[in-house]
Amino acid sequence: MIIDPSYADLALTGILILAVLYLSHREHLEIGRTYIHASIRAVVQLILVGYVIEYVFRLDRWYLVALLLTAMSFVAAHEGARRFPGKIGYAAGMVWVSIFAGTFINTFVVTEVILKIEPWWSPRYLLPLAGMIMGNALNSGSLAGERFVSDFRSRIAEVETHLTLGFSSAHAVREIKRNAVRSALIPTFNAMFTVGIVHLPGMMTGQILSGSSPLTATKYQIIVMFMISSTVALTALILIHLLKRRIFTAAEQIRYDLI
Amino acid sequence: MTHSTLVNLLNVFFSYDGATPTLSGLDFTLKEGEVKYISGHSGCGKSTFLKILNRLVEPVAGDLQFGQKPYGAWDVKELRKNIQLVQQIPVLFNATVEENLRLATPNASPEEIKYLLDAFNLPPEILGKNAKNISVGQAQRVCVARALLLRPKVLLMDEPTAALDMENREIFQNAFDRVRAERGLAAVWVTHDVERAGRMDGGHLAMKGGRLHDN
Numbered sequence: 028m029i030i031d032p033s034y035a036d037l038a039l040t041g042i043l044i045l046a047v048l049y050l051s052h053r054e055h056l057e058i059g060r061t062y063i064h065a066s067i068r069a070v071v072q073l074i075l076v077g078y079v080i081e082y083v084f085r086l087d088r089w090y091l092v093a094l095l096l097t098a099m100s101f102v103a104a105h106e107g108a109r110r111f112p113g114k115i116g117y118a119a120g121m122v123w124v125s126i127f128a129g130t131f132i133n134t135f136v137v138t139e140v141i142l143k144i145e146p147w148w149s150p151r152y153l154l155p156l157a158g159m160i161m162g163n164a165l166n167s168g169s170l171a172g173e174r175f176v177s178d179f180r181s182r183i184a185e186v187e188t189h190l191t192l193g194f195s196s197a198h199a200v201r202e203i204k205r206n207a208v209r210s211a212l213i214p215t216f217n218a219m220f221t222v223g224i225v226h227l228p229g230m231m232t233g234q235i236l237s238g239s240s241p242l243t244a245t246k247y248q249i250i251v252m253f254m255i256s257s258t259v260a261l262t263a264l265i266l267i268h269l270l271k272r273r274i275f276t277a278a279e280q281i282r283y284d285l286i
Numbered sequence: 287m288t289h290s291t292l293v294n295l296l297n298v299f300f301s302y303d304g305a306t307p308t309l310s311g312l313d314f315t316l317k318e319g320e321v322k323y324i325s326g327h328s329g330c331g332k333s334t335f336l337k338i339l340n341r342l343v344e345p346v347a348g349d350l351q352f353g354q355k356p357y358g359a360w361d362v363k364e365l366r367k368n369i370q371l372v373q374q375i376p377v378l379f380n381a382t383v384e385e386n387l388r389l390a391t392p393n394a395s396p397e398e399i400k401y402l403l404d405a406f407n408l409p410p411e412i413l414g415k416n417a418k419n420i421s422v423g424q425a426q427r428v429c430v431a432r433a434l435l436l437r438p439k440v441l442l443m444d445e446p447t448a449a450l451d452m453e454n455r456e457i458f459q460n461a462f463d464r465v466r467a468e469r470g471l472a473a474v475w476v477t478h479d480v481e482r483a484g485r486m487d488g489g490h491l492a493m494k495g496g497r498l499h500d501n
Contacts, residue, residue, distance in 0.1 A: 188377040191340055192390040193367035193436065278362045280344055283302075 029238050080154055089148040096157050100127050103165040110169045115176065115285050121269040122172065126164040129262030133160050133254050141250060156254070159230065163255045164262040167211040171263035175207035175270055180286055187281070196275040204267050211263040215256045222252065289317040291354075292439060292472050293339065293369070298348030300334060308334050309345065310496035316440065321466065321473040325480040325501075326493030332476045333374065335493065336442045339474065340371035353439075370433035374444040376425040378417035383428055386417045391435040402431040405461040407454075422449040427458065434465060441466075441473045448478075 044066055051059045083091045104123030111118040134157045138144050144152045179186065182203060189199035222228060227235075230251055234244035274282055293316040300309040308331040316322060326332050337343045338350070341362055350357040352365060367390075378386045388394055403410060406427040412420060417428065426446055433441060446462075447455045466473060480492070491498040 184373075184375065184377045185379065187342060187373070191342060191366055191371045191373070192432070193363045194390065195363060276344065278341065278344060278358075280342060283343075 029236075080150070083150050083154070087150070089146070092148045092150050092153055095154065096161075099158065099161055100130065103161050107165050107168045107172070111172055111176070115270070115273060117273065118172075121266060121273070122168050124269060125168050125262045125266035126161060128265050129164040129167070129258045130157060130161045132261065133258045137250060137254050155230075156251075159251065160254060160258050163215075164258050166214075167259040167262045168266045170214075171207045171211035172266050172270060174210045175203060175267050176286075178203045178206060179274065183281070183286065190279055190281075196271065196279045200271055204271070207267055208260065208263045211259055212256070215259050219252060219256065222248070228252075289319055292316050292318050292320075292352065294349075294351040295339075296349040298338065298350065299346045300331070300338060300343070301346055302334075307496050309338070312348070312497050314491075314498055316472050316474065318439075319466075319470045319472055321475060321486075321488035323486050323488055323490045324474060324476045324493055324498065325478060325490070328478060330493045331496060332493050333444050335498075336371055336373075336444055336474065336476060339440070339442055340366055340369055342366075342371065367436050368438050369440040369442065370436055370438035371442040372426075372429050372433050372444065372446060374448065376422065376429040378420075378425050378428060380416065380418055382413065383415055383417050383420065384413040386428060387413075387432050387435060389432060394435045398435065399431075402434055402465070405465050406431055407457045407461065423451075423454050426450070427461075430462075434469075434471075437469075439472060441471055442476075443473065444476045445478065446475070 044062070047062060048059050051057070051062065079095065083095060100123060103126050104119050107122035107126065108119035111122070115121075134153070137156055137160075138153055139147060142152060179200065186196075186199045186203075190196065218226075218228075228248055228251070231244045231248040234247060235241055274285060276282060293314070295312060295314040298309055298312040298314075299307060301307045312335070314335075324332055324335070334343065338345050341350075341357055352360060352369060357365065379389070384399070387399060399413070400410065402408075403412070408424060408427055408431070412424065412428075417425065420428070426449055430441075430443065430446060447458050450458060462473075465471065475486075475488075490501045492501045493499075
């Protein structure tokens with residue numbers, strides 16, 4: 028039997044928050060305000076999304092699923108662009124394109140090629156999978172984009188030197204691009220090295236808690252793992268490609284006004 | 287002996303912020319094998335002028351020609367290889383000096399590398415050293431040698447001797463004169479040292495009010 032926690036049960040998790048707040052106060056950590064703010068936001072967002080998904084499940088219409096995913100992608104792009112440094116311009120647009128492309132391709136492969144869900148928009152599968160992919164795409168875009176731009180700024184003399192020697196802009200930023208993609212992928216690789224041994228991922232834990240067999244949960248987790256790593260790499264590459272195109276003119280010149 | 291015009295700039299305008307002009311109506315001509323020294327106070331646009339010649343930055347307006355062809359008609363990478371720019375702060379990568387020298391010319395012959403090391407008074411054993419561990423003066427000369435390995439028609443140098451002491455300045459000047467004479471190289475040498483520029487063998491122009499004036 029699955030235990031469905033009541034809202035009163037949820038309120039009891041407040042004990043954990045209070046403990047941290049007490050420690051924050053005693054140890055002068057000054058994280059209390061942020062912690063309360065983050066906790067309230069998380070609870071409100073999760074409850075709202077729970078209702079929204081429940082509603083979408085009930086109505087069971089493809090366009091509602093598409094609408095929800097599109098809205099999520101806009102929020103993700105906004106969030107990703109907000110963490111973006113500099114005056115690049117069109118940051119939200121570039122982040123959106125990379126998140127959308129990374130999410131769309133991977134979601135398509137997983138839901139249509141591997142799981143072959145019926146109907147193709149079945150919200151029970153599409154929403155959690157696409158949501159998870161999008162979350163990872165967002166993190167990847169933020170990490171890779173931030174790293175690319177900040178490295179570009181600090182190594183601009185090296186980029187210029189390559190250009191003056193007659194190299195293409197693609198060659199001039201090769202190392203900066205490599206470091207940016209790696210920095211986006213390293214958390215995923217680390218997670219893959221320790222998965223199952225040091226930690227059980229949230230999705231697998233969730234499935235087991237809600238009654239699935241651990242073996243089914245494992246299979247899903249493997250799919251999810253590869254789906255995430257591929258999304259992270261793809262999103263980072265697309266975003267850096269767009270950034271590079273924006274930072275350089277057609278004549279392989281740096282747009283100093285944007286950096 | 288007549289030398290044909292190599293670089294021709296006409297009525298060039300440039301501004302970093304779109305409001306205050308760095309260069310306004312600048313004209314400039316450089317013939318084959320010719321060297322021009324350019325002086326002017328700091329921030330007057332000398333470095334910008336070199337970057338425009340190398341097409342690292344684009345002027346707001348003006349006609350630019352290299353070898354009778356407009357800049358835009360050249361593949362920019364070819365143009366830059368022909369008009370080499372050595373910037374004021376030498377940039378070498380975390381690798382040996384030899385790898386740095388061969389960065390853009392992996393097939394450079396050992397003889398040519400030796401010739402340039404000799405000319406610029408760099409000891410042969412420097413080739414195996416990490417480029418991060420050599421002096422600024424040496425790094426500056428390595429950068430010039432790296433540019434020369436591309437066999438450019440024009441060499442642009444931004445204060446190449448600023449980090450050198452008197453003795454090394456003489457060495458650098460002699461090396462430059464020798465290589466230039468042997469290769470028929472044209473050059474633009476930017477310096478803040480007006481007096482020195484005046485003493486040099488070659489044309490001396492002063493940058494003032496965004497233009498170049500004969501001195």
